[in-house]
Amino acid sequence: MPDNSASFVTKCPLRMALPISDQQALLRTASPPRHALKGECLIAEGAELSSLLILCSGMAQKVRGFPDGIQQIVAVFVEGDTLNASEIVFPQSRNAIYALTTATYLSISLGPLNDLIVERPAIARALWQETAAHAAIQQEWMIWLGTRTAQVRLAHFLCELSRRLQVAGRDPGGPIEFPLTQSDLADALGLSTVHVNRSLQALRSLGLIDLARSELTILDKRGLYAIAEFDPRYLDGRKLVN
Amino acid sequence: MPDNSASFVTKCPLRMALPISDQQALLRTASPPRHALKGECLIAEGAELSSLLILCSGMAQKVRGFPDGIQQIVAVFVEGDTLNASEIVFPQSRNAIYALTTATYLSISLGPLNDLIVERPAIARALWQETAAHAAIQQEWMIWLGTRTAQVRLAHFLCELSRRLQVAGRDPGGPIEFPLTQSDLADALGLSTVHVNRSLQALRSLGLIDLARSELTILDKRGLYAIAEFDPRYLDGRKLVN
DNA sequence: CGCAACATTGAACGGTATCAAGTATGGTGG
């Protein structure tokens, strides 16, 4: 029998702006939590949409791949993120989603979900908000891809990720789990691995960060925010609304 | 008295996926169409959100500006586009929106709109869909900013815009109105004006396009699509849903 | 221990930026 008890809610907290009753309704409709291994594919490129996915623990990435092997990471997800809210109203299916760490996630089938949305408009609104939050993040990525140098992009990416982990309650102040390789970073930042390596060294030698063995420590948050021109307001829209 | 008659609906068609009754309800709630001159600011950077804007005719751009004068165009809107759907659930307010041509648009105040959304869930869903459609376009921009050369970016941008104008019913096959200057293109594509100029010349000398005096003609659509690696499916999500 | 993935380093190349002129083009007032 699926674990839909109250204790489960605390084990797999949603970060959506929803009254508790709606959260519980959503969780009741969800599958029991599924597990994925590091590197496992959660949604294949071109797959037909069948369910909404919500990440309960771990991290994941959304990738667009090209025939010549080039790829662009278009999103990184942390605990609590909804992976494909927008596809409910606007099918995409040209990206794949992979687990970056071992991860657990909820799956909510499209049929029941649509019923639930009709019954509880607040859920539709929360998913709309997830879509918008994701778009806001994407827009910042666009902006640094279009206007900023390698070092600033990298710094901004690190700021954003650490901030989001913090909001998700995954930042005890110390080192944070950082599963992306330099090659992954290159695919996210639109750079070569070589240049990512050198940009990382630059940030290290400025005493701003320490990154090794899949662990990131931000040594000088103030300084890193400054050179990243990082203004976290774009991540906080959810709070303002609800 | 506002012109809310049936004929007005045809004058200012919505492209949202909505039953006619909902469309009419939306239009009844809207202001009479407003006019903007070329270059006029529709929403200032940092402005408090007060109403939903829908473009009825003309074109507009959404811009993020920086203190040093650098700016990134993050969206270009055509007739029928919703300019700020996502802000209803997720306030942003760090971008400005300017008219690229003389334009007309509808304005729907937030209060009445929220009432309407509660009353008619289909409207909320349509606006959610607009948010998702916009995010899909943004994602493509991200991808070419991250992975493609100047020429391909430019070509892709032209493909996308012409396709969207076509969907909006603004492409009679011949030359299309193209109000962006080379400097605007540079701000959208993350390039210098000089390099935009040279990339344009390259496309011209390949016999793919003709662009002069704010008019764009696509001479070889097949060829342009090919070098742009343009796959228009990401623009057609709305149809699939409704 | 040995292999595979990841990280680091150096050298040469290339795409794009920047700087600096110079040339249309269009709108305005005389």
Next chain:
DNA sequence: CCACCATACTTGATACCGTTCAATGTTGCG
């Protein structure tokens, strides 16, 4: 209708940021 001016576009030379190629070092895991 023309002189003028502002804006947009074009062109060439040079510099730089980031890529590519190739090799070497390092880490972690079976």
